[in-house]
Amino acid sequence: MSMLEVASLSKQFGGVTAVDACSLSLEQGSITGLIGPNGSGKTTVFNLITGFLPKDSGDVLFNGQSIANLGPDRVYALGIGRTFQLARIFPRLTALENMLVPMRRQGLRGLFAHGHRHDERTRAMDMLATMDIAHVAGLLGGALSYGQRKLLELAAVMMVQPQLVLLDEPAGGVNPALVERISGHIRMLNAQGVSFLLVEHNMPFVMGLCNDIVVLHRGSVLASGTPAEIRGNAAVLEAYLGS
Amino acid sequence: MTRLVTSTPVKLGALAVVIVLALLLPVFASDPATTNIAVFVAMYVGLATAWNIMGGYTGYISLGHAAFFGFGAYALGLILAHLGIAGGYEPFLFVPVAGVLTAVLAVGIGWVALRTRAATFVIVTIAMMFMVQLLAENLVGLTGGGAGLSFPVPPWTGDFYNNPFYYAMLLMALVALGISWWIRRSKFGLGLLAIRDDEDKALAVGVPAHAYKLVAFIVSAALVGMIGAVYGYYVTYIYPQFAVDPLIGLSMVLMAFFGGLGTLWGPVIGAVILEYIQLNFAYNFGASQLYLVFYAAVFLVVIRLMPRGIVPSVSGLITRLSSRQAVGPSDAAGSAQDTHVLAEPSP
């Protein structure tokens, strides 16, 4: 049984079909790239999987359980995290507090749990240290540079140890040195057992990092396979460049 | 020096002193005029703090909290009337019941209102308030309608009369502050602040936003309802438009804003200062409508000068002063931008 299975998922906005009977599956431990020309529906698929948009038809199964109708907080509680195309953090909370917000299956017990528990703080600081941003722990999110926000966003999502993380353009808008670091962090986390599905336009980044690639075109899967297979696929090339 | 002033033992000491002074107030200022002011100041401290639990922590501005205030008053009045309770200390025991009933109302109102966000939410709360006011006016058999509802009159006399009410209001204010403090340091409170900053992002990291908002709303409403109940008992006779009074609903919001939205002490400071000003205006200009004009003018000036409220502005000033001491004038910005290797050109 694959970890994540998207089965014939469809979504329309008015007259526009953004996702068209899209089907794909992810195995545990993989790093999968989701690529495709602009407008092919990649972020919409993300939003459907993580519960930000209601589906029109089809299903999304996580470890065999249907999650298509769950809200984002329930999806996160089940173990799927995500980052956003433009890195989103909480600007009026400190970086450390940003790390302490993510919660899993806590609900109203949160009323009685201390917000800054010692063990959580330690783990948060450790996490920040592995991302090399421990020194900004006390700064407000709004004061961080974009690169720091990206790293913080990823670190925070990891706080409750999700099984699968959806990354929306993790290499977008940052300098090449940081892209390398991010790639390294993903590899390290993957070695610890976290699976990734990432949307990216940066081809070298994707080809170098992912062991599986899925190509989306006009809302449905055009091709899938290893980076080498995709590189050689004529249909993919045509989709990107047009005929 | 600033580090000494803001250290925890000093803060706790100052707090203890303030509480002791507040408790002893009727002893060294026992005339009814002063204790009356004290009742209202304590009332607004409680109201602003309670409102802040919703408006300040979640960022959902409710302009309809007067509905809960009036409902609490009517709830207590009706309970006392139906059970035939006489004036005295007994009515105070039923205040928590009024609070529970107000919480039930809040579930209903919250369930509808929280389906909306931002600007729409504000308007819906206003509409809800007018609905409650209309109900109070029109359910004549229940509430007495425009003729009002009376409370049992306590047997106390003279200078002592205001004191039980003052202590009741003070207790409510302390309870509200305690709950506000508890929430703020809890994971729940962190979730609320996250919702305020970016609700969708909060959902994405597992914060059950809908449930959390509703709980904050209910807690806030119940506290306001209990304070309204004490108020009703204090004034002995309530009418729909003065119990569900938009001005009271607005005042608690103003005070929270003025003091600093989302902070713990902001609403307290805002309430003390603004209520003092408001009462002064009422005494000096109350007879004429100019009282409203002056109140509005003061408020507009304050918003222009300190849009973030007192507590954030003052603490920002303290931070700037202390960082200037520690580092030097060049780094005097409150939050230093990290100019490390991570800084890259914006796209």
Place this chain on the structure above:
Amino acid sequence: MTLILEAVVFGVLTGGVYALMASGLTLIFGVMRIINVGHGALVILGAYLSYALLSSGAHVDPFVSLLITMPAMFILGVVLQLAFIRPLKEDREALSVLVTYAVALGIEGLLGFIFTNNFVQLNAWYQTASFAIFGFHIAYVYVFGFALCVAILVAMFLMLYRTPFGAAIRATMLNRTAAQLVGVNVDRVSAVAFGIGVATAAAGGVVFGMTNSFDPGSHYDLISRLLTIIVLGGLGSLRGAIIGAVVMLIVEDLASVVVSPVWASFAFFVILVVVLVVRPQGLYGIRVRERI
């Protein structure tokens, strides 16, 4: 049956003035993303200005007085926007609510001081003239008022959809940043839009004042209805404001006839609740969703 027809007719006639007032309010929201909680007070201010002109030696007819009050209130609107709204930087939406509420209180106090709290009404010399139709009477003032509201609304639509400035307003309403990028002076658009909104409040004040008695405190009830209408119609939608106003007033008048007058205004808010449960963004509003 006649009663029901009468209720519907009056619902439409009074819906017109609420449509005008609500349009101004929703325009202000659409352009500046602020809730002008003082709109009711501005309507009442307009009514009192016309009242002053009517009661003066010149006995200016309320409709004629608009020639003075509308430009005057337009300027007032621009001044208010520049003085109190534009300087708001952080937390604009929330602070603007408080600021406009403060303005409303200030206006209420001033009017109370000058005119006292007695109820008044704009009584033109033809106030009681009416005509019979379908078995009931309609006073001419209702029809004139309705015609005026329609005229102003048509003028507003023409301005919005046929003039370059109107296009600038619509652009700002749709996407403030994008409008700036194509050269629209959004600051000036905001100030003028606010002025237009307040000017329509002056007109609304005349019609409202001719068909209702009012005092300085009347703005509370008025603003609660106007806010309900624009939420029902969808914040920022003019079409929604107009339809919402007419629907609300018809239902209210019907409720008054069918159930009882006492519960009529309650029906008003019940509609709002029902709509919000089914469609939180209102009839013509868009679902507000952060860009994800």
